[in-house]
Amino acid sequence: MDKKDILVNHADLQNFSAALFEKAGLSPENADFFAQSLVDINLWGIDSHGVLRLPIYVKRLKSGACNPKPNLRTVKSAITLEVMDGDNGPGQIVGRAAMERAIELAKTYNFGIVGAFHSNHFGAAATYSRMAAAQGMLGVSMTNVVQNVVAPGGSKPIIGNNPFSVAVPTYGKFPFVLDISLSAVSGGKLLLASKKGEKIPLDWGTDKFGKPTDDPDVAFNGFLLPVGAYKGLGLAYVIEILTGVLTSGVFLDGMKGMYKYPDDPSLTSHMMMAVNISAIMDPGELEKRMTEFTQKIHSSPMWDEKQEMLIPGELEHRTMQARKANGIPLQMNLYEELTSLATELGVPATLSKM
Numbered sequence: 001m002d003k004k005d006i007l008v009n010h011a012d013l014q015n016f017s018a019a020l021f022e023k024a025g026l027s028p029e030n031a032d033f034f035a036q037s038l039v040d041i042n043l044w045g046i047d048s049h050g051v052l053r054l055p056i057y058v059k060r061l062k063s064g065a066c067n068p069k070p071n072l073r074t075v076k077s078a079i080t081l082e083v084m085d086g087d088n089g090p091g092q093i094v095g096r097a098a099m100e101r102a103i104e105l106a107k108t109y110n111f112g113i114v115g116a117f118h119s120n121h122f123g124a125a126a127t128y129s130r131m132a133a134a135q136g137m138l139g140v141s142m143t144n145v146v147q148n149v150v151a152p153g154g155s156k157p158i159i160g161n162n163p164f165s166v167a168v169p170t171y172g173k174f175p176f177v178l179d180i181s182l183s184a185v186s187g188g189k190l191l192l193a194s195k196k197g198e199k200i201p202l203d204w205g206t207d208k209f210g211k212p213t214d215d216p217d218v219a220f221n222g223f224l225l226p227v228g229a230y231k232g233l234g235l236a237y238v239i240e241i242l243t244g245v246l247t248s249g250v251f252l253d254g255m256k257g258m259y260k261y262p263d264d265p266s267l268t269s270h271m272m273m274a275v276n277i278s279a280i281m282d283p284g285e286l287e288k289r290m291t292e293f294t295q296k297i298h299s300s301p302m303w304d305e306k307q308e309m310l311i312p313g314e315l316e317h318r319t320m321q322a323r324k325a326n327g328i329p330l331q332m333n334l335y336e337e338l339t340s341l342a343t344e345l346g347v348p349a350t351l352s353k354m
Contacts, residue, residue: 006335007327007354014039017054018343019349024061025068026090034092037127040326045319052334055341056081057090057121063264066090066120067132072097076248080109082246084116088265090124091122095141099128099272105137106274115242117269121258121339125165126179126316128180132274133167133175140273141165144243146257146266149183149232150223157212161253167252167313170294171287177313183224190220202244203229217223221304222304304349327354 016033022028034057060066070089074082082101086094105112112169122128125141132139145160163181164275172178183203193200193216202212205219213219226232244251248270256264277286302310323329330338339351 002211004332005329006332007329008335008351010039010324010328011353012352013042013321013328015052016338016342016347016349016351017051019282020054020058020338020345021061023345023347024058024092026061027069030090033096034090037092037096037123039328040054040127040320041124043126043320043323044123044126044316045323046316047329051330051338054253056262056340058345059262060329061090061227062122062257063263065258065261067265069096074101075234079236080105080111080113082112082114084114086116086119088118088120088267088347089271091120091143091266091268091270092127094119095122095143095270095272096131097127098270099131099139099141099274102272102274103132103137103282106132106137110276110279111274113271113351115247115266115269115271117244118265119270121266121268122267122270124179126177128270128272129165129179130175130177133169133177135274136169136276137280138169138275138277139165139167140275141270142239142243143268143270144240144249144251144255144266146255146260147253148224149226149233149236150206150210151227152225153210159226159233159236159240159279161224162236162243164239164353168290169283169286170290171283172291172294173319176290176294176311177316179312182226182232184227184232185224187220189273190216190343194220203302242271243322272278285349 014035018031018191019035021031038051061068067088070087073085074260075085077084085166094116098116101112103114122143128141129139142164144162147157147160149161151158152304161181161183165179166177199214200216205224207213207222240251250267255267258266294311297311
């Protein structure tokens with residue numbers, strides 16, 4: 001935590017955020033979910049996708065680029081497979097509806113898969129995979145995003161840094177949750193290397209012509225490279241097919257980034273899957289096997305004995321517990337931006353410091 005950061009209570013931040021979203025046109029129920037999804041992301045320690053993005057979300061809702069009252073409807077259906085038109089609604093609201101429907105299908109047929117198109121940026125993929133895990137199911141969520149990753153040897157971005165998440169219930173303190181995107185590193189790591197005056201590995205990013213660079217500033221103004229070279233690139237292509245192509249949505253250069261085109265719908269697509277594990281395994285048996293799995297991971301030795309071997313979702317759980325107790329850190333400029341936005345919208349809610 002930076003010394004200039006402001007600590008705020010998570011419940012207070014959620015109520016404050018919900019008030020802003022409701023003022024921007026969302027129903028109270030949708031505003032509360034949208035706010036909770038962002039605050040949860042901050043609680044997990046993924047500050048780049050939390051309330052940092054609240055101002056741009058509100059701006060897009062106010063301008064109509066993002067429809068605050070979308071008419072979500074199923075346009076194609078075939079037993080366990082459905083496609084939903086998101087009517088350019090907030091990605092968080094469309095994503096939740098798609099996963100809720102996938103869970104409903106899985107309760108009846110043991111498997112549900114729901115695609116959605118005409119949506120927008122949906123935050124963190126784990127928000128939706130965790131919904132299935134909370135119901136004792138295996139959850140998978142993914143989305144396509146605007147092109148910002150260049151293929152090795154390419155001269156311009158060809159694919160988005162497409163994220164996906166898989167969540168599995170453990171019936172312990174937290175579920176197994178993998179949530180990753182497919183660039184070698186995030187833009188934030190390039191900025192951090194720049195601040196430290198460090199060079200970066202040549203497989204992190206390229207210049208604006210697609211040529212690998214070890215200069216973080218050049219890479220930040222250039223393009224990202226996929227994780228694992230052609231392996232990560234191939235996985236990003238797969239997600240693009242499962243989301244944009246198979247839902248009948250747009251893909252590759254058809255999307256519009258919310259920062260570059262703040263007044264236009266992003267036309268993002270998602271895919272949600274839910275699997276009813278209890279159809280083939282009793283929850284008690286799954287708990288026993290996942291406990292054994294976790295124990296074996298934890299017992300794997302580290303060359304640095306001060307370090308721990310963790311499973312996906314464990315670090316986020318620990319961070320959540322700490323931030324619930326001590327507060328969520330917000331940069332001073334973000335805190336001021338949020339309070340200023342509340343004044344601008346005429347929202348009486350205040351964001352108290354801890």
